[in-house]
Amino acid sequence: MYGKIKNGRLIISDKIILKNGNISIVLDEDEELTLKKGDLNDITVKGCNLESYGYKKIVYTNPLENKEGFEPRCYWEDCENEIIQRWEYIKLSDDNSGDLLVIYRNFRDSLKCINDLLKSLYDENLDKYNAFLKTDNLLNKVWKHVDETFEGTTAYKIVLKQKSIKSFFQEIGLIDYLNENGYVFKTDDLLMRGSKEIYTYRSFKRYFYELYSLKNLSNLKGHVYYNMSYIYMHTLFDQYILNIIKIITKIEERNLISKQNVTYEEILYCKSMEEVKDMIINKNIEEKGRWSYEEKINYLKDKGINFTIYKENYFDDMIYFCEKRNAIIHNNGEFNTSSLKKLKNTKYKNIIEAGQKIIINIEEFKKESEIVIKVANDLYELICEKYKLLNRY
Structure with a gap:
């Protein structure tokens, strides 16, 4: 981002600059823009040099911490090749405006901390959810199929309605998929592939519940946090x-x-x-x-x-x-x-x-x-x- 200091104020550069009757479109370095109008040929506009218009690169810095009785205030230092954001503490007056500002900022910052914490927890669960699906191709296939096929109904609720793992696959219409990929039911409640036992109804429900919990952050940790x-x-x-x-x-x-x-x-x-x-x-x-x-x-x-x-x-x-x-x-x-x-x-x-x-x-x-x-x-x-x-x- 570029700007200039004028009468003590920072002016941010516009995307379109009008100077001496000429129109320039400001683009980032090496960026290219193509405009079309009716049957006219394509018009290609190259990025212009902002320094030629008196603009300098703006360098932003981290603000100071809140300090009781003081206000962190920024100002702009106009250096030779760039404009740098600086910070200083300004002592608040005793007309109650300082107290009011501290009350508002503390409330706003506290809410930001809560949102950041929940976002971090959500991202952590999302990583576990994606890793879970990668470990089991069948579970991945079934989960996505149920999610897409039964709109408005969660996969876990579909599982709960069934009496066996076989009845579940019959309900969602994936029996042919199992046959084509070498899966067989030894019993209504035991799915196998070759000589390997894959799922019982109980283990299948447990995995589905864990996926559902991770996706919706409804596991005990997520529920309590929210x-x-x-x-x-x-x-x-x-x-x-x-x-x-x-x-x-x-x-x-x-x-x-x-x-x-x-x-x-x-x-x-x-x-x-x-x-x-x-x-x-x-x-x-x-x-x-x-x-x-x-x-x-x-x-x-x-x-x-x-x-x-x-x-x-x-x-x-x-x-x-x-x-x-x-x-x-x-x-x-x-x-x-x-x-x-x-x-x-x-x-x-x-x-x-x-x-x-x-x-x-x-x-x-x-x-x-x-x-x-x-x-x-x-x-x-x-x-x-x-x-x-x-x-x-």
Whole structure:
């Protein structure tokens, strides 16, 4: 990537450059582009020299680690032949914008760590899955055949329905394949090739289950990782909202007014009015920690934080995610009638039913974590806008 420094700002090079009435298309070194229009002959455009337009190669560097009370900020050093990204710590001011930024970044970075961990686990399982199929040609053939033939039905469920290994091969239509490749049934429950015993019904089911588990990351390790990661993601978001409430309470002290009872003894233990305020804030946060997502978000709305997330139905998503988390924690991963009641006014009211099992996979987790980040970012920007804080993100 190439760019130039102009008035202290980095300008990234465009793919198409207009200069002195001439149009140049920027291509990588040795790259070639062919354009066609109607019956015109092919037009071949060679890559141009970006340096002739005043651009230099951009060199990106790793950012600094998050440091409490400081903001890692980048700047660009315009060197002779390249532009290098540099980093420095900027001390945050005490107007709450620094605290707000740290809260948001910690939440965002924590979610990235969870996603990276699950991706690593998924890749590990995928490698085992592919290696498993390579070790057994028959298993590979059967697995792919069932997966392609019985659309919408897992291979493992097909196996479970059968009473013997012979009935399984009859069900999926691969008896001719076995005959053509030297396989015979010594009994209905024993498949052989020559004098070698290949599979019994029990061993066949075990291998299929292992394949199914590896493919779907539903083995015990994957199941625990996904469910615990899902719970942790929403625990982090719960804490993020509570931290936001704590900040707006500090900014607007009228938010300290609550029904919380404060004893004389508690006040006497405080050494200053600031400690009294902190104690009331902490009591307030402790109470709201038991609230649902809907109650917390409605509280913020009552304080004048008007979420733009409503435009994209993210509010419904957050209620749905919360009910999924509650079902995993309290109801063995199944929706119940209580879940249905809380979702009756959302777009999910006709999608779920009581007794429905919740299955978390890597695609779904990634999609939901992206929505949670969007909500968190929206909330961050709304707080900055309402209280005239510096948006440092």
